Amino acid sequence: MLNLFFAGQGAQFPGMGKDLAEADPEIMALFDKANDVLGFDLKKLCFEGPAEAITRSDVCQPAIFTVSMACHAAFRKRCDVPADAAAGLSLGEWTALCAAGVLDFETTLRILQARGKYMQEACEAKPSGMISIMGATPEQLDAICAGSGCTVSNINSDSQQVISGTHEAVAKAAELAAAQGVKNVVLQVAGAFHSPFMTPARERLAEFVKDIPFGTPRIPVLSNATGAFHENDGEAIKAAMLRQVDSPVHFSDCVKAVMKPGALFLELGPGKVLSGLIRRIDRANAVANVQDTATLEAALPKVTA
The missing domain is CATH 3.40.366.10 (Malonyl-Coenzyme A Acyl Carrier Protein, domain 2)
Structure with missing residues (x-):
């Protein structure tokens, strides 16, 4: 195949x-x-x-x-x-x-x-950004999004997602992730792709x-x-x-569909x-x-x- x-x-x-x-x-x-x-x-x-x-x-x-x-x-x-x-x-x-x-x-x-x-x-028009979240549990990811105002943009694997929001929301997400011991990297991108x-x-x-x-x-x-x-x-x-264009990318599901x-x-x-x-x-x-x-x-x- x-x-x-x-x-x-x-x-x-x-x-x-x-x-x-x-x-x-x-x-x-x-x-x-x-x-x-x-x-x-x-x-x-x-x-x-x-x-x-x-x-x-x-x-x-x-x-x-x-x-x-x-x-x-x-x-x-x-x-x-x-x-x-x-x-x-x-x-x-x-x-x-x-x-x-x-x-x-x-x-x-x-x-x-x-x-x-x-x-x-x-x-x-609306400055925004993205942050990669690695190794979070679903509950941790939900808490990071709820506490920061970010939304999920990319589901790359079960252990790696990208969330997005205003620059302030991304900074807050990084802070919340670090407080929970969750690895995160703020991405150098033009804005919050695959989001509202x-x-x-x-x-x-x-x-x-x-x-x-x-x-x-x-x-x-x-x-x-x-x-x-x-x-x-x-x-x-x-x-x-x-x-x-403005909804999350389910990349992990795409891969699993043909595994x-x-x-x-x-x-x-x-x-x-x-x-x-x-x-x-x-x-x-x-x-x-x-x-x-x-x-x-x-x-x-x-x-x-």
């Missing part, structure tokens, strides 16, 4: 996608197409940085999507083993839908440029996509909003993807964040990743084994 998992925001780094593109003119053409669609030199930002330029949501989201699709294209040129399921973390779910044929490359790119812009502007702070972004994105047709997936795709598979209906998928004997989780895109999360959910999970030519060569024998 082959599960394709696509990278989310925060995985970006200068140089991502460069060696895959330099090794294959068709991959390079994908970056050139992205430049044409977006109206700026995304390729240069991906290949050269600077790092601060690719951290903004309006650049980061189309950048990671393009690199992830480049990784997928490079993998597919070398391997025809069919995928049994696809998923992603936040923006990576959009990449999964594109890889599954629900949307084409250009349309997804335009949606993510808008999504990133609206989310960035929502962050700037993003509702204005969801409403604007709904207007942007209202006339865009969504197809049906060629392979099953998991929904962050529910942790279960998307319905086989384009309008239902669109509604779920809008809901994803079966012999399954391989293949992470496509920059970095190895998802591979780490998937292994944290169950150390027995087999993982591989493709982010450059070296990791592609290392992954192929695992997929075809």
Whole structure:
């Protein structure tokens, strides 16, 4: 069983996608197409940085999507083993839908440029933040949220969640967690993603996509909003993807839905964040990743084994 998992925001780094593109003119053409669609030199930002330029949501989201699709294209040129399921973390779910044929490359790119812009502007309109909570019991997590005013944004595993709120709420959550001996890390992010702070972004994105047709997936795709598979209906998928903007990401449930004997989780895109999360959910999970030519060569024998 082959599960394709696509990278989310925060995985970006200068140089991502460069060696895959330099090794294959068709991959390079994908970056050139992205430049044409977006109206700026995304390729240069991906290949050269600077790092601060690719951290903004309006650049980061189309950048990671393009690199992830480049990784997928490079993998597919070398391997025809069919995928049994696809998923992603936040923006990576959009990449999964594109890889599954629900949307084409250009349309997804335009949606993510808008999504990133609206989310960035929502962050700037109401300053907010996020904090990772590690090793808390459900009761401790509830107490930290109740005492700070934070809400849950990401359920990455049974032992790691991300909560969000105003900067004051995040600081209070850190204080409450420390008082209970719970490990926590305040995240360096633009704002409180997957929370009510993003509702204005969801409403604007709904207007942007209202006339865009969504197809049906060629392979099953998991929904962050529910942790279960998307319905086989384009309008239902669109509604779920809008809901994803300001509701919690059930990443752990997505992984558990496809955890079966012999399954391989293949992470496509920059970095190895998802591979780490998937292994944290169950150390027995087999993982591989493709982010450059070296990791592609290392992954192929695992997929075809």
